[in-house]
Amino acid sequence: MTKTQTDSVKRPAIAIVGGGFSGAGVAFHLARTMHEMARLIVFEPRRELGRGLAYDTDDPSHRINVPAARMSLLPDEPEDFLDWIADTDGVADDPEALWPNGNLYPQRRLFGAYVAARLRPYLENGRIEHRRTRVKRVLPDPKAWMITDSDGEEMRADLLVIATSHPAPSAPPSLCAALAGHPRFFADPTRPGSLDAIRPDDRVLIVGNGLTSADIIASLTRSGHQGPITSISRRGLRSRGHPPCPQEPLGDFLSEPATSAAALLRNVRNSIAQAAELGESWHAVIDQVRSNGHEIWRNLPLAERQRIVRHLRPYWDVHRFRIAPQVEEVLDRAIADGRLEILAACVAGAKIDGAAIDVFLLRRSGERVEKRFDAVVVTTGPAHGGILQSQMWLHELAQSGHLTLDPTGLGIACNESSEAVGTDGVADSSLLISGPLARGTFGELMGLPQVSEHAVFIAAELAKKLKAVR
16 A cells, blocks of 8 residues: 555545635645644646636736735735735836835736745645646545546545636637637637737727726737727626725625615615715725625525526626726726727627628617627636536536536535535535635625635635544
8 A cells, every 4th residue: 555545544635626716725724724634635737726717827917906905815814915025025026016096906926926825835844735637537435535637646535625717708609600710719818828819900809898808908908909909798898997095895785684686786776875975986885795795695585696697797797896907097098099999799790701800799779780800809707607517527526416506607506514515405515615616605706805715614614524524
């Protein structure tokens, strides 16, 4: 018997699949508290834990969207990242990071470096094992999970945490069918270097108006792109920016909790009006909704949650997920210069004409227009509904009844302990969902502060379960 096999017999094993911020956060908090209680293995093909897709970018235009003072692995120490920046002189070569109001918005890669640095001691002392490989298969046995990775190695885990990222954007089928093979059709622009083929004067269509769209416009501008850009979404909404000055959260959403989407919307609107009377902006109210997100969501029946996802989510997203002021400035300048137009429209069809791309757009007014582009980029956001088809091992667990989609369509079904709920409606105490994939149950779980709090929660749940395993 090998040392690893012997060790796995002596100590229970926890496997975390996904080493982005969600998975790394769980590993970090477990390693800080459990000492030698269990083996802790994180499956993540990237070189460092904690970066994930969001923080594994070298593009200097990509900045954190939350002030550094609110980004932290430690929810009880919200300025931990800020302190680390000061200790390492992290923004010495980035004078644009500091905004005039005193908030710091460093490049996103710096936050990834911070998380990796905080995890490094636990990797070096062996409390966390980083397996730079992908999971290919997960099979349940009566008392454990048998995991096979892409290197052909197998391991037994007593507890399994799913902390994978959302699937890639889902391009409109009409675009995929019509533009497949075109050198400047980018169905997944998150891949490194994917936009290098865009030329300085190209006419660019961006399908989607969220944070990724803003990042792409900022990146193209920095690289010297000067051509016209059209960015579309069904409602023509774009991500908003931060308030000029910090504000305290404002509004009461818990003393008389809303039990319908209409009541919640009415409460938000009334609170924004009250904020305006006090000289505050809507940002303070949305921040309060976000901080109370789990309780607000818990009080809503499933049908009302689904109604919010169908009708209100686009409005929530553009107000909740704000862009860094440096990026907002780029967008505002591009609009003022006439280089960027934002339209309320959807793609009705497309065709290739030589090197050009003709796209038929259906405006919200019902008008159908044809526009010619040189490049088309899809930034419609994660295909939440396709998570269980995004990787074979997830698909197999769904086929065997261990996983199912959350009925809101926001991720994987789980209970209030974040335990996965199978097709039989029963939760599995040995299978947990960490991070944004648990959003359907916990409500607000996309922003980093909330994901960090959820990582602490998952670590505490796992620590309790270890006692039962032992």
